[in-house]
Amino acid sequence: MLKIKNLHASIEDKEILKGINLEINPGEVHAIMGPNGSGKSTLSSVIAGKEEFEQTQGEILFENTEISEMDPEERAHKGIFLSFQYPVEIPGVSVTNFMKTAINAHRKANGLEDMPANEMLKKIREKSASLEIDRKFLSRSLNDGFSGGEKKRNEIFQMAMLEPKLAILDETDSGLDIDALKIVADGVNKLRSKDNAVLLITHYQRLLNYITPDVVHVMIDGQIVKSGGKELALELEERGYEWVKAEKTV
């Protein structure tokens, strides 16, 4: 589904990603772990198409199409979703209206008519119920005055509504208490199918107790230096990142 080859990216002439290779197949869950400043969030932003970053080398293939030159919205229309570490507050636009706008933008891009209002309502009701989201929450302004946990849950709600092929979750677990974490993880697990893939960016192994990854990658200084099964995450939790760095320099 996603094939990244020798990806280099920089911001203001500072190289952050220094040759990333990554392949994610349908049905898989990948986790990228690594210390602060290793470039994890940059990678997720570059995949989603943030213009601030300049892709200097390499390829990003999504379902065998090169997407490097595409606008973020085009990538979204193809089925890429990025859950933000710091979701943006939009006062005056309710969660429901925002969702309608986003879904109909997707449909328009795919040559479909607007989703009929009753169908939209039904979908919103179903998805919010499964994530234990209160009805009142949906009429509040998007992320405006939301707690950290509410923001993250709202991201997962948007993901559930948009049903992406590839969901990238950037530090979705940070700032969540254990109950919120379970709900978020539950939401992600519900999305999992043989056709979809998930890329988790995380600091801690904690989230991986609830979402079992197929592959764990370790990212240090803009490169993926080690990949392994889910047990690698436990090892990192226990031993930190120093030994991976040491291994790398050997």
Next chain:
Amino acid sequence: MELKEKLVSSFLAFEEEYTGANDDLHKIRNQAIKDFETLGFPSRKEEDYKYTSLKSVLKENYNLFPKKENTIEYKDIKKYLIHEIDTYDLVFIDGIYSSHLSSTTHDKIDVCLMSSALNKDLYKPVIDNYFNQIAPKNGLNALNTAFTKEGAFIHIHKNILADKPIQIINFSTGNESSLFVQPRNLIVVDENSHCQIIERHQSLTEHPVLTNSVTEIFADKRAIVDYYKIQNDKLSASLIDNTYIEQKSESFCSVHTFSLGGQLTRNNLNFYQRGERIDSTMKGITIIEGKQHVDHNTLVHHIEPNCESHQDYKGIFDEKSVGVFNGKVVVEKEAQKTNAYQSNNNVLLSDKATINSKPQLEIFADDVKCSHGCTIGQLDEEALFYLQSRGIPKKEASGLLMYAFANNVLASVKIPEIKKRINKLIALKLGVELGFNL
């Protein structure tokens, strides 16, 4: 200046027409035309008009007294009224009162015409007490006073809550030529009383229209006045709005100004706090493009202790439009424990758009909280990326962000239908047609 001379020379004929009982009015008007003759129109040499030149709107050969009566049907103007709710309406066409489009009252409150208030003995005490008391002496006010003839007269008696909002709508038809009008409003809200007022100036012609409007508002003890100005006129129309508010103890006055249309709009809005524990609120949303020009010139005069003022003006400027914000706050020595807050945030969407933002704080008391903030920026890139990553195309995403930027000014609007109406106007203006249920 041609227009000035024309105005001065036509005064005599205008004055002769007045046959009302109030002799004092003759004196006031005669003095006013003399003042106007001396002071004239403001020029850019004056500090307060440094960024706003009236030259271009004053060069027109305006018709001052439209003779031909114009008939308008309700269906032609319905859309300019907040018609979804029951209101009192004072409708003026080319400065002349239209009785068939208006709905007035003298039941507990007076919602009627300035002309009848000026002519009838019954209202003389109110006119003597309040008319032309707080409008500062300057050319524009003097001009309006000299030609005072028509406008809204609203008097809410003690302990009365006006049962519905009052709309003051001035239409210009100017079929035959361009038009210069001088509406004059007087609003007196007695102790413990409350009213909501909506004001609008709307041109129905392509000929140039210039309005020089003066409104004096008096809020007595514990009175509440909510005032909404909808400025969404045609590009051939310009407006100089002069609004002066005097407040007594524990009164609450708010003015919301929505400037979305018109060629040149200048808002002179002054609050004078004469009492303690007064709250004065002024908020504005300006969204303009092309060569439009909107100038907000505000003054809050904190005279006594323990009062508050809140100012929050947002502006979005595209193409070659020009915005001006000049917010002056004066805190007198006696006005301890004043809490004055001022904020002016702007987004420039084009390299050629301009905003001149100038806060002016003159504080003579030592125990006060005064804050002011002014920002000028472009749209937040991170927010834009967030919306795009949800599949919303860039153009719509920026519209949505601007909508959100302006929207929070609406939180304090107390009439839901106005909120809805302004939301819609803003969405339309920003090209946000994103399945909102407004």
